[in-house]
Amino acid sequence: MVVETLTNDEIDRIFHALADATRRDIVQRVIHEEQSVSTLARAYDVSFAAVQKHVAVLERAHLITKQRHGREQIVHSDMGTLGRAERLLRQYQDLWAGRASRMDALLAEDDETTTQNDPPSKGPTP
Amino acid sequence: MVVETLTNDEIDRIFHALADATRRDIVQRVIHEEQSVSTLARAYDVSFAAVQKHVAVLERAHLITKQRHGREQIVHSDMGTLGRAERLLRQYQDLWAGRASRMDALLAEDDETTTQNDPPSKGPTP
DNA sequence: CTAACGTACAACCAAATGGTTGTAGAAACA
DNA sequence: TGTTTCTACAACCATTTGGTTGTACGTTAG
Numbered sequence: 401m402v403v404e405t406l407t408n409d410e411i412d413r414i415f416h417a418l419a420d421a422t423r424r425d426i427v428q429r430v431i432h433e434e435q436s437v438s439t440l441a442r443a444y445d446v447s448f449a450a451v452q453k454h455v456a457v458l459e460r461a462h463l464i465t466k467q468r469h470g471r472e473q474i475v476h477s478d479m480g481t482l483g484r485a486e487r488l489l490r491q492y493q494d495l496w497a498g499r500a501s502r503m504d505a506l507l508a509e510d511d512e513t514t515t516q517n518d519p520p521s522k523g524p525t526p
Numbered sequence: 527m528v529v530e531t532l533t534n535d536e537i538d539r540i541f542h543a544l545a546d547a548t549r550r551d552i553v554q555r556v557i558h559e560e561q562s563v564s565t566l567a568r569a570y571d572v573s574f575a576a577v578q579k580h581v582a583v584l585e586r587a588h589l590i591t592k593q594r595h596g597r598e599q600i601v602h603s604d605m606g607t608l609g610r611a612e613r614l615l616r617q618y619q620d621l622w623a624g625r626a627s628r629m630d631a632l633l634a635e636d637d638e639t640t641t642q643n644d645p646p647s648k649g650p651t652p
Numbered sequence: 653c654t655a656a657c658g659t660a661c662a663a664c665c666a667a668a669t670g671g672t673t674g675t676a677g678a679a680a681c682a
Numbered sequence: 683t684g685t686t687t688c689t690a691c692a693a694c695c696a697t698t699t700g701g702t703t704g705t706a707c708g709t710t711a712g
Binding site (some may be wrong): 409411412413414416417418419420421424427428429432477479482483485486489492493495496510 | 534537538539540541542543545546547550553557558603605606608609611612615616618619622623
């Protein structure tokens with residue numbers, strides 16, 4: 401499928417998590433270096449609880465994971481999810497570029513026709 | 527520079543627009559074939575006004591554009607924006623993959639012309 | 653001309669979002 | 683020990699979101 405192994409809900413959570421500058425910045429920070437939640441919180445102008453919520457949103461999207469270390473919760477990135485999101489966007493672009501026919505074949509699940517390009521299916525109303 | 531010309535607000539809007547399955551489906555449809563808003567609306571189980579709002583969200587994110595044709599409003603995709611979003615995600619992955627040095631240089635002074643994604647509030651490394 | 657269609661937009665509503673403060677518990681430190 | 687630090691979570695609030703319905707207006711078809 402065009403959505404790989406991701407469900408719609410998972411994609412929703414990923415893009416929603418990335419639709420906030422603070423959360424994107426958190427992702428960037430922990431990509432660069434794993435940090436505790438309180439260390440992250442000190443970097444922003446909002447309360448600790450607010451940062452905690454941002455981290456929770458990123459965690460629900462599987463963009464980061466937390467690992468307890470003593471009394472601290474260490475946040476580190478989960479690049480696999482980011483990669484899947486990037487690949488999803490790339491697939492849209494591939495569809496837009498010339499590969500539309502092949503993608504259509506995949507989506508339509510019929511590979512018998514060897515015709516390479518033409519507008520075959522008009523309305524795939526799901 | 528390699529840097530995109532996207533502001534934080536624009537990135538917010540792009541990812542927010544993509545964080546909804548109906549809107550992603552609209553993007554897919556109009557990538558495949560340009561369609562009027564009412565044609566799109568017939569494909570979903572919600573009201574015409576709801577689809578109109580979804581289209582407006584996508585338009586605000588510059589993922590699609592509308593073009594009047596008689597009494598119809600034809601929706602077509604704007605792949606450039608999608609490409610910029612995909613490249614942004616890939617930059618995160620490049621950062622993770624080890625090309626950190628160049629990204630670090632970018633991130634260190636990200637408030638100037640870069641506008642790729644600047645930290646929302648406080649300084650980067652206090 | 654009249655009717656139907658496609659669109660725009662306002663008003664309204666329930667639920668989610670993003671923020672706050674406050675309280676409480678577990679771990680580290682003096 | 684007692685205190686500070688880090689985390690978790692509840693309660694609350696304002697704003698946004700995603701949906702509805704209703705109305706109005708331009709355009710096309712009969």
